[in-house]
Amino acid sequence: KSVDLHPTEPWMVASLYNGSVCVWNHETQTLVKTFEVCDLPVRVAKFVARKHWVIAGADDMQIRVFNYNTLERAHMFEAHSDYIRCIAVHPTQPYILTSSDDMLIKLWDWDRKWVCGQVFEGHTHYVMQIVINPKDNNQFASASLDRTIKVWQLGSSSPNFTLEGHEKGVNCIDYYSGGDKPYLISGADDRLVKIWDYQNKTCVQTLEGHTQNVSCVSFHPELPIILTGSEDGTVRVWHSSTYRLENTLNYGMERVWCVCGQRGANSVALGYDEGSIIIKLGREEPAMSMDSNGKIMWAKHSEVQQANLKAMGEAEIQDGERLSLAVKDMGSCEIYPQTIQHNPNGRFVVVCGDGEYIIYTAMALRNKSFGSAQEFVWGHDSSEYATRESTSMVKIFKNFKENKYFKPDFGAEGIHGGFLLGVRSVSGLAFYDWENTELVRRIEIQPKHVFWSESGELVCIATEESFFVLRYLAEKVATAQETKEGVTEDGIEDAFEVLGEIQEVVKTGLWVGDCFIYTSSVNRLNYYVGGEIVTVAHLDRTMYLLGYIPKDDRLYLGDKELNIVTYSLLVSVLEYQTAVMRRDFGMADRVLPTIPKEMRTRVAHFLEKQGFMQQALAVSTDSEHRFELALQLGELKIAYQLAVEAESEQKWKQLAELATTKCQFVLAQECLHHAQDYGGLLLLATASGNTTMVGKLAEGAERDGKTNVAFLTYFLQGKLDKCLELLIKTNRLPEAAFLARTYLPSHVSRVVNLWKESLGKVNQKAADALANPTDYSNLFPGLQEAFLAEEYLKETHVRLRPAAEYPLITVSRYTHILGTFLINSIFSLVF
């Protein structure tokens, strides 16, 4: 029976004939809450967002107030002596108005315990609907089955005046909220819709077409349309100034009962016998445009207004904050603007809507030219533009005079302005020369938008799924046009070179130099340069790019409520990146000093990704980044300096590796020392055969508790005593005993005693089973010879022998004896 939209939540409340009130989320299409009100029809339910209420009026004559958060009933009272038809919520005062089949309208004050503040008497039949005048909140209008409309004033119990003209009962009524006309609209059982001027109290128009009782009427609060619903099952859409029937919607859901538009949104809720529908009407994108000096022009209904960024003063601006701008009225436009667009030099604006366009001077909004067209686009040159007359005809104008018209081969579904004239058709996108309308190139793509860079070298073609960046090769085109070589029916093959495709949906975009700045379908503000995407901001709602002002280092965006926000984006960074993309390093170097220090690293990352490592190293200010770059470039000196500054083991390790691969062993050694990488040092020392180094390493390793390395280095140097002491010191007594038994038999006794003592603490039996060779020489045959061998080898072991001596060493008698001794000792020690 009724629908209402919540002003901020994505909610619709529907009151039903069966006694329920349901709140739906129309974004997720889920039922959020249900109130079982009573067993009788609930003819009306309204949101009161500022109180978190749903107020419902039912055929049991009761008004019920629910808190939609807690689902509790906050209040209930008998309001009338017959069915309740309508509730109107006052926009500012704590009032509701109710109307009923008891022919009365009542005002209720919730701040005064829901006292009935006033009764409005005058209708002689059911009062079907009441609406408060949006331009004067003290005035309201009512529609009644007594065939009249009455206008009332709060505070006066009798009507100000009555509008008569319908021949049957009036079901519905609405006020026009635009500033220009004092109009009311009504719908009645005579199947007619009437528009009234409530100042001179005359009917200015009658809309015929519905074939049954008209049950609901609405002036859309944003769009230039009137919506009417009827028991004939249709919703009709009419133009609100021309009264032309624009559309008839029939969803086959039986009788239509209610229609509810919403301020600041294009959604409209419709209520039928068999369900509810939310439809979206019109363009989402606001009609607004900015010139290169920061003058923004937009349309509010058909009023054109201007805001000047320059007049904003010096106040600190925060990224993403709404700007408060002084707005100047420029006058009203003869058509309802759907788009507004400045020409490239900003001297003119074109306003398009309702199949027409008007070109105005941007300064004073004086009309310069006009015509009818489906679409209008500016050329690259400020004096050029094109219009699309139909799906087959395109006209080109120069200096406001028609210059040429042509019928593109595959028709014209849409046109795109810029450096070349783009014409979209079923067969793709065709680019034409503005001068001679010759085909330059046809591309198989269905674009939504085409954005040309100012130089005409780069173009972004955005589709429903992704966007492409192409380079336009003007020289090749000129050559091909001259020689006629490489020209096919699809134009000049080499006209474009594809630079990249990005899987993002571009909503709005613009070029600054070679950087393409855009808003995406997921509300990111990004820019594309040289294959890289840089995110400037995450937007909290849909925003439309208006322009970039280099002087402010700022981007400007607008939303559909005509709020303007800004984000900073340094022109120096964009210029630098553009210069890099053009390989113009002279230019880049000139721009660099203007880039603030904190942005340098970002720029350096960009350079790195473009493959300019050396430049990146020079520009970066982040030591981590610089170290990485220095390593990649093999810049040992810089890397060394950074490692010294950072004092990080990891860096020393990385640098050691690089130094080793570059055969910089002295450096490698130093790095390994800093990194305390004894394994690495050992490898380096042994592989380079540097005795001094091995010696130093042994001492250092022992000092730092790197026992394995210490042991190995001592062993390599033949310092067996040191090895043995190391094992004893680290409580490796069995190993020490084995070592002694093998190399230093004179120490066996001492070590075995230590071992026995230590083992005895945990297992006396096992300790007792260990035989000390001094006590059991019978168990250790050849022990005496081993002592001799030890004496002999003592000298040879400590002598340093260069590798070159290797072939000269012969197997001596003693080594032979030592060999036998070794085998025996192993068997003896293993019990």
Ligand SMILES: *[C@@H]1O[C@H](CO)[C@@H](O)[C@H](O)[C@H]1NC(C)=O
């Ligand atoms: C009324 O109808 C709605 C929708 O069909 C349903 O969800 C609800 O349960 C019904 N309420 C009652 C009281 O029957």
Ligand SMILES: *[C@@H]1O[C@H](CO)[C@@H](O)[C@H](O)[C@H]1NC(C)=O
């Ligand atoms: C309506 O009535 C009020 C009070 O009676 C009066 O002040 C006001 O001027 C009237 N307005 C119109 C539009 O007639």
Ligand SMILES: *[C@@H]1O[C@H](CO)[C@@H](O)[C@H](O)[C@H]1NC(C)=O
């Ligand atoms: C009332 O005003 C409308 C404009 O709103 C005008 O078209 C109409 O002629 C006027 N009627 C009378 C009777 O003045």
Ligand SMILES: *[C@@H]1O[C@H](CO)[C@@H](O)[C@H](O)[C@H]1NC(C)=O
């Ligand atoms: C239209 O309204 C009349 C009362 O004026 C009513 O009798 C009739 O049933 C309504 N038509 C439909 C289709 O409900």
Ligand SMILES: *[C@@H]1O[C@H](CO)[C@@H](O)[C@H](O)[C@H]1NC(C)=O
């Ligand atoms: C343009 O301006 C002229 C004179 O100023 C006026 O006669 C004409 O109606 C206007 N046309 C449009 C479409 O605004």
Ligand SMILES: *[C@@H]1O[C@H](CO)[C@@H](O)[C@H](O)[C@H]1NC(C)=O
């Ligand atoms: C051997 O290492 C020492 C440092 O431990 C170093 O001073 C010396 O230069 C190295 N000798 C050679 C030949 O590399």
